[in-house]
Amino acid sequence: MSKFKKIKTSINDLYIIEPTVFEDDRGFFMESHNQREFAQIGMDMNFVQDNHSKSTKGTLRGLHFQVKHSQGKLVRVIKGQAYDVAVDLRENSNTYGEYFGVLLSAENKKMFYIPEGFAHGFLALSEEMEFIYKTTDYYCPECEGGIIWNDNDINIDWPLEEYELTKEQLLLSDKDRKLPTLKEFNRDN
Numbered sequence: 001m002s003k004f005k006k007i008k009t010s011i012n013d014l015y016i017i018e019p020t021v022f023e024d025d026r027g028f029f030m031e032s033h034n035q036r037e038f039a040q041i042g043m044d045m046n047f048v049q050d051n052h053s054k055s056t057k058g059t060l061r062g063l064h065f066q067v068k069h070s071q072g073k074l075v076r077v078i079k080g081q082a083y084d085v086a087v088d089l090r091e092n093s094n095t096y097g098e099y100f101g102v103l104l105s106a107e108n109k110k111m112f113y114i115p116e117g118f119a120h121g122f123l124a125l126s127e128e129m130e131f132i133y134k135t136t137d138y139y140c141p142e143c144e145g146g147i148i149w150n151d152n153d154i155n156i157d158w159p160l161e162e163y164e165l166t167k168e169q170l171l172l173s174d175k176d177r178k179l180p181t182l183k184e185f186n187r188d189n
């Protein structure tokens, strides 16, 4: 029996991963990744890079992907909370263009595995939010692609109201503000 529980989502190959958390009067301990234990739940991908970003509340990073050197990502939140979203961009997938979102937090310790071929983004929901993730391929700036966060066809239900956020308060990079819709991206690439 693995120390990790793999939970299916509405999209094939996209999983929530729940670690075993050992709590005692000092606090807690958990393994956040273990190659052998992951292989036991059919997740034998290799990770080559670890990332760490910090975002203030209302920061929205995404929706990003790499056109070549597509990255699988094992993501989790170690401070605060975030709404994390994966969009299926795998050619011929019967859920192409569909998204799945999950609330990740330091408290729930949930992890989310986003396979290669997906766009990824998240909305920071707490004043301070720290996000760490492992990737299955290296960063390739010249391979970067992206889809605008509020693409009407994908229609992501970002939890703005629940967290007292308005569209005007969202903090995006200049790059992310200018991203195309999925239709525009496919037309131009």
Ligand SMILES: Cc1cn([C@H]2C[C@H](O)[C@@H](COP(=O)(O)OP(=O)(O)O[C@H]3O[C@H](C)C(=O)[C@H](O)[C@H]3O)O2)c(=O)[nH]c1=O
Pocket (backbone or CB within 6 Å): 051, 053, 061, 062, 064, 065, 073, 120, 121, 122, 139, 173
């Ligand atoms: C992603 C990345 C970035 N950088 C440098 C490039 C820039 O100078 C700086 C900030 O990059 P960027 O604004 O692209 O960071 P994010 O907006 O957090 O991008 C990430 O956001 C979404 C949520 C993702 O899933 C991707 O991992 C990634 O696209 O870090 C690196 O040196 N290595 C990297 O792997």
